[in-house]
Amino acid sequence: MQLLRSLVFVPGNRSNMLERALGFGADIIMVDLEDSVPPGEKAAACDLATEWVPRLAEAGKRVMVRVNALDTGLAAGELSAVVSPDLAGVSIGKGNTAWDLQQVDRLLAPLEAKAGMDSGSIKVIPWIETAMAIVHVYEMARASQRIVGLAFGAEDYTNDMGVTRTDFGEECYFARSSVGVAARAAGVAGLDGPFVGFRDPEGLKADASAARRMGYTGKFAIHPAQIDVINETFSPNPEDVAYAQRVVAAWDEAEAAGRGSLSIDGRMVDVPVVKRAQNLLAQAAAIEAQTNA
Numbered sequence: 001m002q003l004l005r006s007l008v009f010v011p012g013n014r015s016n017m018l019e020r021a022l023g024f025g026a027d028i029i030m031v032d033l034e035d036s037v038p039p040g041e042k043a044a045a046c047d048l049a050t051e052w053v054p055r056l057a058e059a060g061k062r063v064m065v066r067v068n069a070l071d072t073g074l075a076a077g078e079l080s081a082v083v084s085p086d087l088a089g090v091s092i093g094k095g096n097t098a099w100d101l102q103q104v105d106r107l108l109a110p111l112e113a114k115a116g117m118d119s120g121s122i123k124v125i126p127w128i129e130t131a132m133a134i135v136h137v138y139e140m141a142r143a144s145q146r147i148v149g150l151a152f153g154a155e156d157y158t159n160d161m162g163v164t165r166t167d168f169g170e171e172c173y174f175a176r177s178s179v180g181v182a183a184r185a186a187g188v189a190g191l192d193g194p195f196v197g198f199r200d201p202e203g204l205k206a207d208a209s210a211a212r213r214m215g216y217t218g219k220f221a222i223h224p225a226q227i228d229v230i231n232e233t234f235s236p237n238p239e240d241v242a243y244a245q246r247v248v249a250a251w252d253e254a255e256a257a258g259r260g261s262l263s264i265d266g267r268m269v270d271v272p273v274v275k276r277a278q279n280l281l282a283q284a285a286a287i288e289a290q291t292n293a
Helices: 015-023 039-058 075-082 098-114 131-135 137-141 154-161 170-186 201-213 224-233 238-256 271-292
Strands: 006-011 028-032 063-067 089-092 123-128 149-152 189-192 218-221 262-264 267-269
Touching: 006 015, 006 224, 015 039, 028 039, 039 063, 039 075, 063 075, 075 089, 075 098, 089 098, 098 123, 098 137, 123 137, 123 170, 131 137, 131 154, 131 170, 137 149, 137 170, 149 170, 154 170, 170 189, 189 201, 201 224, 218 224, 238 262, 238 267, 238 271, 267 271
Parallel strands: 006 028, 006 218, 028 063, 063 089, 089 123, 123 149, 149 189, 189 218
Antiparallel strands: 262 267
């Protein structure tokens, strides 16, 4: 997968919203068959998703579908309906262990073969949203080569824990941090769950910035108005890019002179600082490439 800064949910039962998604600037359009779709409309939503995934892909969008949890009995049929070369991946919630994700892997493999796709083409983003999942989060991140990110679901997590969800979120600190750390350790994206105040851009900015400080690399949106704020928060700003360029240039010069460290603006620069600068420049280049594609 490429950039995973912003992933916007689009209800799979809303054709008008799916059409609007043609103009969304999110890195991923996440067609939702789970929480945003009433039980009586699940089948219709799956049919609409099957219709709209190729239309969105044809418009240049990277599309994933969030299917219902394995224990609902709906996931297998939904996967069978939506898997195609136009689909970048799927997201699935309510799993508790690596075993759950291995079952998803086993379901996807024959569907890819039937569609003439290479094995492993369909990527997976599991939601970590129960106490049991937090206990097993690193093993879940490593359960399949398909997994490209871990998503933290605060609403379901607090429900599972039997605690009140607050505006400050202190009840989620441990779990939220654990998902960010596990994602980094497994080499996949850490994706923060949505900020529900879709008319509060300042609150979203603060929440997304807190997630970034925890090591998250992207965040889900529940409204298109949130996309720009999320993209901005999880992208390097021009000042950081300029400083990173100075660091790399100065390091190359120092290395050529046989020095193992240097200082810029009164700050010591050594190998970890240089690696961070190189990573930031690589991210900036990837964003520019996607923007200009």
